Amino acid sequence: MVEALNPKTALFFLTFLPQFVDPQAAMPNWLQFLLLGVIVNGAFSLGDLASVGVASFAAPRVSSSGSGAWVSKVSGGILVGLSAAIMVRFV
Template sequence: MSEAFLHNPALPAFLLASLVLAATPGPGVIYILARTLEQGRRAGLSSVAGVASGNLVNAIGAAIGLAALLTLSSLAFAVIQYAGALYLFYLGVKTLATAPPSTPGDAFGKAALAAIFRDGFMVAVLNPKTALFFAAFLPQFIHPAAPAMLQSMLFGVLFVLIALVTDSIYVLTASAASPALSRLHKAPRFARYLSAAVLIGLAVLAATSASSRSR
């Protein structure tokens, strides 16, 4: 199966399309950048790992038919999307209520980084549009000579790995620019407000999208 997958004539096209899509800034990238600018490189990379894990769950879910269920059931889609919007809103309010750390962002302990990972995972896994994206995108590259479900899983894992790399590049770039930004007056407070605004804005966007779909 692995040999057939590697010799799939559509694989180069998949890699190119995945790279373009993963590198294009979207809500996930905005969330990761906000975390990085507010809390530092390690927090940003923890968010990347959490988002990638959530996306992997959605990719596997799409492969086994979860996306088909969400497509058929507008109620299931709306419930999951509203849950994601509420979680994003909670994170935004939590960010506003939390004072900026007195130590550098890269000095986070394991417990704090685990919580940041969890937040990134929840943000990604509670976005049903990701599962629908995989369900629409991955079949374009499935070879009829091999099992479709296994191919779909392999393509999904590959896409998540590509996105993991591009998101990490965004984090490292933002982290490199962060020292210059931190020299500005009131920069830590501004970063906290910016992060909260991004999270709440994403929550409103997700809720509005769910509302328009349910009509």
């Protein structure tokens, strides 16, 4: 439901999907748009479900083992490293 009601998703569909619609196909254009939209929404929803599954599996293990402090430090270090790489590349 979140994917379907997100205005960014609608903008994505309007800009990305028309290149895959064939006006000479046997199927009408609106049906091609609908079919492509259902396929893309299904793929995004599966990705969301996979993310939730991984998070629900990992969250109790990370929070109960006392590793919350190192998780914050590692993720912060990754963000600092990525920003340093961007600065070096573009400055």
